[in-house]
Amino acid sequence: MRIESLLTEAEISEEFAEALEARDLPEKFFYWSPMSVRAWQALSRDLAFESCLHSWNLLVHDSESIAREFNQAISVVSLGAGSGAKDLLLLKALEQAGKQVEYLPVDASMPLLERACAAAEEGEIEALGLKADISSPVHLVLISDTPEHPRLYLLCGNTLGGFDPLDELMQLASCMRSGDRLIVDAELADGSALPSRDHPVGRRFALAPLTAIGVGPDDGEVMFELREDDRHAGLEVVTRHFHVARDLRLRLPEREIPVQRGERINLNFNYTYSPEAFRWLLAERAGLHILREYPSPDGRYVTAVCARSR
Ligand SMILES: C[S@@+](CC[C@H](N)C(=O)[O-])C[C@H]1O[C@@H](n2cnc3c(N)ncnc32)[C@H](O)[C@@H]1O
Incomplete structure (x- = not known):
């Protein structure tokens, strides 16, 4: 190979x-780990x-x-x-x-x-x-x-x-x-972009990069939103973010990142178009x-x- x-x-x-x-x-981080790949495969069927x-x-x-x-x-x-x-x-x-x-x-x-x-x-x-x-x-x-x-x-x-x-x-x-x-x-x-993503399988996919570093369901919630991109008519984007419910210390191999309750971590997004x-x-x-x-x-x-x- x-x-x-x-x-x-x-x-x-x-x-x-x-x-x-x-x-x-x-x-790119939503396909990086084997856990993300599995979550993506489950979601792509939906x-x-x-x-x-x-x-x-x-x-x-x-x-x-x-x-x-x-x-x-x-x-x-x-x-x-x-x-x-x-x-x-x-x-x-x-x-x-x-x-x-x-x-x-x-x-x-x-x-x-x-x-x-x-x-x-x-x-x-x-x-x-x-x-x-x-x-x-x-x-x-x-x-x-x-x-x-x-x-x-x-x-x-x-x-x-x-x-x-x-x-x-x-x-x-x-x-x-x-x-x-x-x-x-x-x-x-066509109106289905949000419902086809905002469900348990979609939330697992969105959370997978954070799950891989120890973030669990009690640490916060994944929120979805559908927005218009006002740079041009007919551009819509589903955004996701993680709303942090309690103070966390995210542990990476060479550093620790403190995150406070109430903070928001932006996750990936998907455009759909007319x-x-x-x-x-x-x-x-x-x-x-x-x-x-x-x-x-x-x-x-x-x-x-x-x-x-x-
Ligand atoms: C939605 S999937 C589509 C995969 C495939 N083209 C298909 O039709 O099934 C997006 C792909 O883009 C890759 N990707 C995401 N961000 C990337 C980046 N910044 N650079 C290179 N690849 C990226 C992901 O790893 C994933 O394989």
């Missing part, structure tokens, strides 16, 4: 301590998973159209690849369409990155895993310089929704060259040309194929 690290475990540990000091935990898979399968069935956008060889760069299970369906379909495929799963989570590489190996697809932070503009540039062939970027499973979508898409688009393509998906705002807001993000904000869209039949999910337009 070949894995290159732009982000070491020591760096992630240090970032985790700094994030706790700042009371603000970004998305989320708009079926709708996401329907939309993805429609795209995979149309992989000939994607294959036609490339000459012989494609470097498939999956940003936030997770276990790589969905990627593998597309990789196989592209091979069947006659393309030579190189797979570069990118993830900050070592357990998930290893799974993505192992899945590719089992499928006899050449793979190079990149352990990196896809919210870092510097890492995005280094990632985009790695592949040998024109790139097909994947940003799927509502991965975009875990970041500021305005910044993330701009940074990614600026790394794309004219022959590259991006496949990105979105959970559409179809118009998602198109605005891609076309106006990131300067991408939307070539095709694959909406799930129930209208909860859409996957788009894009190219650079400027």
Whole structure:
């Protein structure tokens, strides 16, 4: 298995301590430990998973159209690849369409990155895993310089929704060259984003990074909120925070962080979008040309194929 690290475990540990000091935990820590990975797998069965898979399968069935956008060889760069299970369906379909495929799963989570590489190996697809932070503009540039062939970027499973979508898409688009393509998906705002997350399985996922350092259910409560992002109509975000119910000392390997009763620790968040807001993000904000869209039949999910337009 070949894995290159732009982000070491020591760096992630240090970032985790700094994030706790700042009371603000970004998305990458919610997949970092094996406990978080298990909690994510349980939650993803509850989320708009079926709708996401329907939309993805429609795209995979149309992989000939994607294959036609490339000459012989494609470097498939999956940003936030997770276990790589969905990627593998597309990789196989592209091979069947006659393309030579190189797979570069990118993830900050070592357990998930290893799974993505192992899945590719089992499928006899050449793979190079990149352990990196896809919210870092510097890492995005280094990632985009790695592949040998024109790139097909994947940003799927509502991965975009875990970041500021305005910044993330701009940074990614600026790394794309004219022959590259991006496949990105979105959970559409239909009123179900909050109820599909605010339940015991969703709370376990949200609390997992703190559970891993000894925080228990009596130490506080995970609170969810649905907000509009007033930078553009149709952008909604589900935020989560941990409301601390009693004074705590969070014990990390090399430091102890005191947290007082009544404090709030921001957890990760998820964006959902109206179809118009998602198109605005891609076309106006990131300067991408939307070539095709694959909406799930129930209208909860859409996957788009894009190219650079400027
Ligand atoms: C919502 S999951 C989606 C996984 C997969 N693409 C799918 O469709 O099932 C998000 C993935 O992004 C990864 N991730 C989150 N923040 C990241 C970051 N800053 N850098 C790299 N990977 C990150 C997580 O480890 C996780 O594998």
